[in-house]
Amino acid sequence: MSITPVPPGWWKMPLHKEEKIWISIALIWCIAITIAMPAWHFVGQQNSSQEYYTISAEDYNTLAEDFMEKYKTGTETAGDWEWDVVTPPPGSDIFLRGMQWKWDPILKLKKGETYRLHLSSIDVLHGLSIHPLNMNFEAVPGWDYVLTITPTQAKEYRIICNEFCGADHHGMIGKIIVE
Amino acid sequence: MSDFRTCSITGLKVHLPAEKLIKINAVTAIVFLLVGGILGLLLVLTRWQAVHLLPPEFFYRFLTLHGIAMLVAWIIFWEMAALYLTSAILLNSRLAVPWVGWLQYLLMLVGGGLVAVIILLGGADVMFTSYVPLKADPLYYLGIILFAVGAILGCVVFFATLVVAKTEGTYSGSLPLVTYGAAAAAIIAIITLSHGAIVFIPTLLWSAGLIPPMDAEVYRLIFWGFGHSSQQINVCTMVAVWYMLGTLTVGSTPVNEKVCRTAFVLYILFINIASEHHILVDPGFSAAHKSWNTSYFMHLAVLASMIHAFSVPAALEVALRKKGYTRGTFEWLKKAPWGNPGFSALFLSLVGFGFLGGTTGVIFGTEQLNILSHNNLRIPGHFHATVVAGTTLAFMGATYYVLPLIFQREVAFPWLAKIQPYLFGIPIMVFSTFMMVAGGFGVSRRSADMYGSGGFSVEYSPIVDISLSIMGISGVVACLGGAAFCVIAVATLIIGKKIEAK
Ligand code: HEM
Ligand SMILES: [Cu+2]
Ligand SMILES: [Cu+2]
Numbered sequence: 001m002s003i004t005p006v007p008p009g010w011w012k013m014p015l016h017k018e019e020k021i022w023i024s025i026a027l028i029w030c031i032a033i034t035i036a037m038p039a040w041h042f043v044g045q046q047n048s049s050q051e052y053y054t055i056s057a058e059d060y061n062t063l064a065e066d067f068m069e070k071y072k073t074g075t076e077t078a079g080d081w082e083w084d085v086v087t088p089p090p091g092s093d094i095f096l097r098g099m100q101w102k103w104d105p106i107l108k109l110k111k112g113e114t115y116r117l118h119l120s121s122i123d124v125l126h127g128l129s130i131h132p133l134n135m136n137f138e139a140v141p142g143w144d145y146v147l148t149i150t151p152t153q154a155k156e157y158r159i160i161c162n163e164f165c166g167a168d169h170h171g172m173i174g175k176i177i178v179e
Numbered sequence: 180m181s182d183f184r185t186c187s188i189t190g191l192k193v194h195l196p197a198e199k200l201i202k203i204n205a206v207t208a209i210v211f212l213l214v215g216g217i218l219g220l221l222l223v224l225t226r227w228q229a230v231h232l233l234p235p236e237f238f239y240r241f242l243t244l245h246g247i248a249m250l251v252a253w254i255i256f257w258e259m260a261a262l263y264l265t266s267a268i269l270l271n272s273r274l275a276v277p278w279v280g281w282l283q284y285l286l287m288l289v290g291g292g293l294v295a296v297i298i299l300l301g302g303a304d305v306m307f308t309s310y311v312p313l314k315a316d317p318l319y320y321l322g323i324i325l326f327a328v329g330a331i332l333g334c335v336v337f338f339a340t341l342v343v344a345k346t347e348g349t350y351s352g353s354l355p356l357v358t359y360g361a362a363a364a365a366i367i368a369i370i371t372l373s374h375g376a377i378v379f380i381p382t383l384l385w386s387a388g389l390i391p392p393m394d395a396e397v398y399r400l401i402f403w404g405f406g407h408s409s410q411q412i413n414v415c416t417m418v419a420v421w422y423m424l425g426t427l428t429v430g431s432t433p434v435n436e437k438v439c440r441t442a443f444v445l446y447i448l449f450i451n452i453a454s455e456h457h458i459l460v461d462p463g464f465s466a467a468h469k470s471w472n473t474s475y476f477m478h479l480a481v482l483a484s485m486i487h488a489f490s491v492p493a494a495l496e497v498a499l500r501k502k503g504y505t506r507g508t509f510e511w512l513k514k515a516p517w518g519n520p521g522f523s524a525l526f527l528s529l530v531g532f533g534f535l536g537g538t539t540g541v542i543f544g545t546e547q548l549n550i551l552s553h554n555n556l557r558i559p560g561h562f563h564a565t566v567v568a569g570t571t572l573a574f575m576g577a578t579y580y581v582l583p584l585i586f587q588r589e590v591a592f593p594w595l596a597k598i599q600p601y602l603f604g605i606p607i608m609v610f611s612t613f614m615m616v617a618g619g620f621g622v623s624r625r626s627a628d629m630y631g632s633g634g635f636s637v638e639y640s641p642i643v644d645i646s647l648s649i650m651g652i653s654g655v656v657a658c659l660g661g662a663a664f665c666v667i668a669v670a671t672l673i674i675g676k677k678i679e680a681k
Binding site for chain 2 (some may be wrong): 001002003004005006007008010011013015016018019022023026027029030031033034037038040041044046047048049050052078079080081123124125127129131132133134135136137138140141142143144145158160161162163164165166167168169170171173174175
C-alpha cells in the first residue's frame with residue numbers, strides 16, 4: 001500500500017521483466033531526444049539567433065531613430081497610429097524598435113535579400129510575432145537581439161506583440177512589407 | 180491523549196491540531212479555486228472571439244488574478260493540506276509544531292489576500308510573471324514574498340513532523356511512498372520558494388523606488404529558474420496523490436518501491452534545471468547554455484515521469500486483477516470503479532497530464548520548435564493540460580477522500596460527484612487541445628483582442644475561428660465541472676451527513 005509504511009527489504013526487490021523493458025525503452029528514448037536536440041542545432045540550422053549585445057535603451061533608441069531618418073521613404077497611418085515607412089538597402093543593418101505600444105518603423109524589404117535585424121525595446125518587454133509565419137522572438141530592453149533574416153515570400157506580414165506590455169498590448173501590431 | 184481521535188474508517192490516529200490545519204488550508208484552497216474559476220469563465224468568454232466579453236482593462240486584470248489565484252493560491256494551499264496529511268496523519272504522529280503551521284497559514288493568507296486586493300484595485304496589471312521593468316505596486320511583491328515564506332514554513336513543519344514521527348517511533352519500516360513523494364515535493368518547494376522570495380526582494384525595493392531596476396533578461400532567467408522549477412512541486416505532489424488515490428480507490432500497492440522512489444529522486448535532482456525553455460528565443464544566453472539546460476537534465480526528469488507513467492497504471496492493473504478481473508487484456512480496465520470520483524479523477528488526470536500536457540511540454544520546449552510556440556496560445560494550452568487536467572483534477576479526486584476522512588462528513592450530492600471528474604476533465608482536455616491548435620496559427624496568449632485595437636487589422640486562418648469556438652464551449656463546460664466540485668465541497672461541509680466516530 002502506498003499510504004502505509006513499508007517493511008525493510010524493499011530496496012532488494014528485483015524488477016519485473018516488464019518494468020525492465022519499459023524503463024530501458026524510456027531511457028533509450030530520453031537519450032535519443034537528448035542527443036537529437038543539440039544535433040538538430042547543427043544539422044537543421046533552424047535555430048533562434050545567437051547574436052546579441054547589451055546596449056542601453058537610450059543608445060538603441062538613437063541608432064533606431066538615425067536608421068529611420070536615413071532610409072525613410074514615406075508614412076502610413078491606421079487608426080490613431082502613424083508610422084514611418086523605411087526602405088533600407090539590401091544587406092544593411094535594420095532596426096525594429098518595440099515601445100508601448102508600437103512597432104517602429106514599417107520595414108519595406110526585398111525578397112531574397114538578407115538583412116541584419118536589430119530587435120529591442122526601449123521600455124518594457126515586447127514579443128515579436130511574425131504573422132502568419134508564427135515565428136516568435138523576445139524583444140528585451142537593454143539587449144540588441146540580431147536576427148539575420150532573408151524574406152522568401154513577397155507579402156505583407158503583420159508583426160504582433162505577444163509579450164504582455166501593458167494596457168494596449170493587443171493593439172501593438174506593426175507591419176513588414178516584402179516586395 | 181485528548182489531542183487525538185481514532186478514524187472510524189481507517190483506524191488511523193488523527194492528531195486534532197493537524198486536522199484543523201488540513202481543514203483550514205483545504206477550505207482556503209477551494210475558495211481560491213472558486214474565485215479563479217469565476218475569472219477563468221470570464222477570460223474564456225473573452226478569448227472566445229465570437230463572444231469577446233471583457234474590455235481589455237479587465238481582461239488583463241482578471242488574467243493576472245486568475246494566474247495567481249489558481250497556479251499559486253489554490254495549488255499551494257492544497258499542497259499545504261497534503262503535506263500535513265501525508266506527514267502527521269499517515270504516520271500516526273502528532274504534528275511537530277502546530278503554531279508554525281498556523282504561521283504558515285496566516286502568512287499565506289495575508290500574502291495571497293494582499294496580492295489579490297492589489298490586483299483588483301488595479302495596482303498590479305503585470306501578469307503573475309511580473310516581468311521587470313513593468314511595474315506593480317510594492318505591496319504586490321511584498322504579498323508574494325509573504326506567501327512564499329509561509330509556504331516554506333509549511334515545508335519546515337512537514338520535515339519536523341517526519342523527525343518527530345521517527346524519533347517517537349509512531350511507525351516502523353520506511354516512509355509510505357506517498358509521504359516519500361510529498362517529501363520530494365517539499366524539498367523542491369523549499370529550494371524554489373526561497374529563491375522566489377529572494378528574487379522578489381530587489382524587485383520590491385526597485386518598485387518602492389529605492390534601487391535601480393534589475394536587467395530584464397536577468398530577471399527572466401531568475402524568475403523562471405524558480406518559477407518553472409516550482410511547477411515540479413505540483414508534478415511531484417500530483418504523482419504522490421496518484422499513488423494515494425490508487426490505494427484508496429482499488430487498494431493498489433506500488434509494483435516496485437525501489438523504482439518509484441528512485442523516480443522521485445530523479446525529480447529532485449534534475450527537474451530543477453530545464454527552466455531555460457522559457458528563454459529559448461531570448462537574447463543573452465548562448466544556444467549551448469540553453470540546450471544543455473533544456474535537454475540533458477530535463478530528459479532525466481522526463482524519464483522519472485515515464486517511470487511513474489508505468490508504475491501508476493501497473494499498480495492499478497495488478498490490484499484490479501487480484502479482484503478477479505483477469506479475463507482478456509482489458510477486463511480489469513472495464514471493471515474498474517468508474518463511478519468512483521477518486522478513480523475517474525485519477526485516471527483522467529493521468530491521461531491529461533501524460534498524453535496532453537507532458538508530451539506538448541517536451542515538444543514546445545525544444546530549441547527550434549519553441550520559435551513556433553513562444554507566447555502563443557500553445558503555451559496556456561499546454562499548461563492547462565498539465566496543471567489543470569493533471570494537478571487540479573488529481574487534487575479534486577483526493578478531496579473526495581479528504582472530506583470523509585478529515586472533515587468526517589459524507590460527500591454531498593454523490594450523483595454529481597460521480598460525474599464531476601468527467602465534467603471537468605474531458606472538457607478541459609478539449610479546451611487545452613484547441614487552445615494549442617489556435618496557437619499553432621499564431622494567436623497570441625495574453626491578448627485582449629487578437630484583432631488589435633483599431634490599427635492594422637490581422638487575418639487568421641478560418642481554422643482559428645472554429646478552434647476558439649470549441650475552446651470557448653469546452654472552457655465553459657469545464658467551468659461547470661469546476662463549479663460542481665466547489666458546490667459539492669461546500670455542501671458537504673454544510674449539509675453533509677456527519678460520520679459518527681465509533
Ligand atoms: C475551467 C477552468 C479554467 C478556464 C476556463 C481557464 C481559462 C483560462 C484562459 C482563457 C486563460 C487566458 C489565456 C490567455 O489569453 O493567455 C487562462 C490563463 C491561465 N490559467 Fe486558466 N483556466 C481554468 C483553470 C485554471 C486552473 C485550475 C489553473 C491553475 C491551476 C489555471 C492557470 C492559468 C494560468 C497560470 C494562466 C496564465 C496566466 C497568464 O498568462 O499570466 N487555469 N486560463
Ligand atoms: Cu508590446
Ligand atoms: Cu505586448
